[in-house]
Amino acid sequence: IAGITQAPTSQILAAGRRMTLRCTQDMRHNAMYWYRQDLGLGLRLIHYSNTAGTTGKGEVPDGYSVSRANTDDFPLTLASAVPSQTSVYFCASSDGAPNEQFFGPGTRLTVL
Amino acid sequence: GQNIDQPTEMTATEGAIVQINCTYQTSGFNGLFWYQQHAGEAPTFLSYNVLDGLEEKGRFSSFLSRSKGYSYLLLKELQMKDSASYLCAGYDSNYQLIWGAGTKLIIKP
Helix, strand or coil, X not given: CCCEEEECCEEEECCCCCEEEEXXXXXXXXXXXXXXXXXXXXXXXXXXXXXXXXXXXXXXXXXXXXXXXXXXXXXXXXXXXCHHHCEEEEEEEECCCCCXXXXXXXXXXXXX | XXXXXXXXXXXXXXXXXXXXXXXXXXXXXXXXXXXXXXXXXXXXXXXXXXXXXXXXXXXXEEEEECCCCEEEEEECCCCHHHCEEEEEEEECCCCCEEECCCEEEEEEC
């Protein structure tokens, strides 16, 4: 692994189903972030983690949960998907603010 | 409230110069980023300004005026590969990044 990876690349999901988006980084960054990107809107922060074992809510956390059991992994779970969660999801990591954030390739999620 | 504003779309000619503006209103200020995002790809870092003035990095330069809440990204000698969206983002007082919606730059031959 080099950098930050996300899985799956894309997914079509029925409304009401549970889904976990995976994110792994090998840069030993303390901070990790989940964003969603929708057409015409900027990246919006869903949840973040400043260090392993801690998480915090971003701008749009409702319907999403995260965990940070170790430094490398930061999964995002949709407990019961709804169509409004159709979006492109980016995971990012940084060596803490105000350093630059490095982004994964994204997961394109469609909820029907 | 917190807000980052930038134009939705701009068009420029290959070989020319283009300036993409960004104005911001954040609770506190801890620096401003510019990222490039090609269609279907992840954003990639271009520049970070925390002090007033111009920072030059090859064909790309970024300017910041903290008193005016204003930044711009200057791209010189435009190439077709510069066709992308350019995202402006500012750190607020809690060190959370606030993102603009991005400026789609179209380069014509």
